[in-house]
Amino acid sequence: MSEVQGQAAATMELVIAVVGAGPRGTSFLERLLAHLDHIPDPVPELRIVVLDPAAHGPGRVWDPDQSPLYLMNTPASYPTVAPAGETQQGLAPSEVSQSFAQWRRERSGETGDADYPTRADYGQYLADLHERTMGLLSARDGVTVESRRSQVIGLRQVGGSQHGGDDAVDQRYCLSCDDGTELTADAVVLALGHVPARLSDSAQHLADVAVDLGLHYSPPAIPTDVDVDAIPAGEAVLVRGMGLNFFDLMIQATAGRGGRFRHLPDNPPGRRLEYHPSGEEPHLIAGSRRGAPYRAKTTAAGFVPAGIRLVHFTEQAVEEAERRHDVLDFAAHLWPLIHRDVLRTYYRTLAAVSPELFPARPEVFLDEFDRLLEDPGVGEQVLAVQGQHLLHEHAPDVLWFDIRSLGRPFDDVVFDSADHHRDHMLAYLEDDAASSAAGAASPVKMGIGALHAARMELKALISDGRVSTASQVADIEGWFESLVEGLASGPPLQRIEELAALTRAGVVDFLGPDPVYDVDRESRTFSAESPWVAAEPFRARWLIEAMMPANRVQLSRSPLVAGLLKDGLARAKELVDVSGTARAGKGFDVTETPHRLIDAAGHPLDGVYVLGLQLSSVQWGTAIAAESGGDPRSGARTLADADAAAGSILQTALGR
Known part of the structure; x- marks a missing residue:
């Protein structure tokens, strides 16, 4: 009897297939363990x-054997794959519920919760918690x-209802x-994580030309999948993207090749290392739309710095907007509240650390500024003009804080040479x-x-x-996300x-x-230049896309994802702009x-x-770990x- 037939006969046994054993799959297993209690x-x-x-x-991203040069993008205190601390008030803990920081303290006595550990270290945490969870699940009777x-x-789908109904419990999958085996399951949990994706038209053109001209093109990929060792010493390399993947490439191509950073503690921030x-x-030439790398995280304590308080973007204000307008529009109803909190925090911090900038006492300015911020009839542009008038009156040497322009620091700035731009x-970096370094x-x-x-x-x-979905498309995806x-x-x-x-x-x-980014067939190289810099294009035989594969199901090269869409078992979420x-x-x-x-x-x-x-499509920031x-x-x-998926599956099992 085949495995499929054997499983079909075992009607009293509920088979759960967990597809993907990285952080999300491990969280599901831990939640299943908690529910069984x-x-x-x-x-x-x-x-x-x-x-x-x-x-x-750990999956692929958090491989414990990866280079120790790769650092996490969050402090040790932040991530977890199981409920910890106050989260346990809403989600009951299991026997293995433990955050990364708790695991580090227990394992090595490490208490530096504000530092940025290696990704390999986090991968070991994931491996340990997964192993313990699987062990406790297997130790239970009937599991x-x-x-x-x-x-x-x-x-x-195999048997049962095709689309739910009273006989949905008979639906199996x-x-x-890829090894030729099959598995029939009553429940399937798709915790796929990052999957390969098709290239954009422009990227595919570069990849095709690279093959024609014998160039080296590296597509978007998980950092550990980029073959940095293959780049020859001294080779010019064009890099597209200056986000987190860029920093991984940068450190592996330098310190990973024997370079050394000398610490100069007496120097000011930005000059405390000498290479x-x-x-x-290799020689890395990096570019991005904003023209600058992601800004560094603050050294202030906390994932959200301690002392930050939102007084405008509150649940009460959001509920009031919903009562008046039914559906929330980000640009019209939410951004004005967020923007006010940004401004309030900035100027209160400035007044606290530099009161001498406010000759008539900072409290006078802050009181008037608060009244301006509390006026709901003042839009963003009017707020900027009236805010600058207040500054001119109370702190003439203080500039207006424009958070949007901070995201594109070189807008409308022209550089007359590459050296000038450098x-x-x-x-900017300093x-x-x-x-x-100034923290709070x-x-x-x-x-x-x-x-x-x-x-x-x-x-x-x-x-x-x-x-509203239209606002998500136009505003959140359109400009706020990148900001x-x-x-x-x-x-x-x-x-x-x-x-x-x-x-x-x-x-x-x-x-x-x-x-x-383009191709110069005459010189048989890639080329890249900025319209804001008066300089000859950079040319190179190597081009690396320093970014993750596109997170769009319709672009996925995963056989599973593409097959689900092709066979009609799934569809992309439809959004209306x-x-x-x-x-x-x-x-x-x-x-x-x-x-x-x-x-x-x-x-x-x-x-x-x-x-x-x-x-x-229904959540924002899905790549961020649980806090x-x-x-x-x-x-x-x-x-x-x-937790919800685990509870639903067990309710189905109890109903059999």
Whole structure:
């Protein structure tokens, strides 16, 4: 008898297939363990099969064997894959519920919760928690677990109702794997994480030409999948993107090749490192639309800096906007509130650290400024003009803080040479390092901190379906996402210090804003130049896309994702823009929590649940880890999703 037939006969056993064993899959297993502690006897018989070709627990991104040079993008105090601290008030803990910081303290006595650990270290945490969870699940009566290092390449329905109904419990799913095996399951949890994606038209053109001309093109990829060792020493390399993947490439191509950073503690921030090349480094020439790298995170304590308080973007204000307007529009109803909190935080910090800038006492200005901010009839542009008038009256040497222009620091600035632009970049890096090092005494970083705090609250509003889809397309995807990512999602300060040192050493150069990447067939090279810099194009035989694969299900090269769409078992979430035109969203169409997959006909698939990145059309910021101690509605939303899926599956089992 085949495995499929054997499983069909075992009608009293509920088979759960967990596709993806990285952080999201591990969270689901931990939540399943927690739920089993609270269900009545007799416990249903469960068979749990976990499938992932990568190491189970860390997955590909958090491989414990990756270079120790790769750092996390959050402090140790932030991430978790299980409820910890105050989160346990909303989500009951399991026997293994432990945050990364708790695990570090228990394992090595490490108490530096504000530092930025290696990604390999976090991967070991994930591996340990996954192993402990699987062990405790397998120790329970009636529960069997199995781990398979294989990739699921297809999923189809077998028997039962095709689209829910009273006989939905009879619906089963057959999963095909790349090793030729099949598995039939009653419930499927899709926790896929990052998957390969098709290239954009422009990127595909560069890739095709690279083949024709014998050039080297590296597409968007997880940093550990980029073959940095293959780049010859001294080779010019064009890099597109100056986000987090860029910093990984930068450090692996320099310190990873024997270069050394000498610490100069007596120097001011931005000049505290000096780079000593090994001679094996390539020459990196980096560019991005904004013309600058992501700004460094502040050294102020806390993921959201301590002391940040939102007084305008509050639940009460949001509810009032909903009462008046029914559906929330980001630009009209939410951004004005967020913007006011950013301004209030900036000027209150400035008044506290530099009261001498306010000759008539800072309290006088702050009182008048608060009254201006509290006037709901003052729009963003009027607010800027009237705010500048107040500054001129009370603090004539203080400039208006324009958070939007901070996201594009070189807008409308023309550079008459590459050297001129490099000098400006160094000044930018040194200024950013100084403001990060100042911590809570930096008005800029505290203003950004308020923006970051608002983002965490906005995530919950979007996930709850309270923000119009047209506004999400036009405003959040259109401009706000890139603004907040570039300002609040940057690397630790260490990386900006390193980049400044590498720039001074001539190892890294920059293209300038809005660079154009092309191919020069005459010289048989890639070329890149910025319209804002009066300089000859940079030419190179190598071009690396320093970014992750596109997180859009319709661009996915995953056989499973592409197959689900092709076979009609899934569809992309439809979003309607401001013109009324329907367009495909980034993620799958799913039901409300627990997020069950919706097929092409609009019917939910009973028993198929989606977690993580492929929820990006109904959630914002799906790549961000769960926050230790966070609210299950916002910072710990990924844990709440996993909890809901586990609870739903067990309720189905109890109903058999």
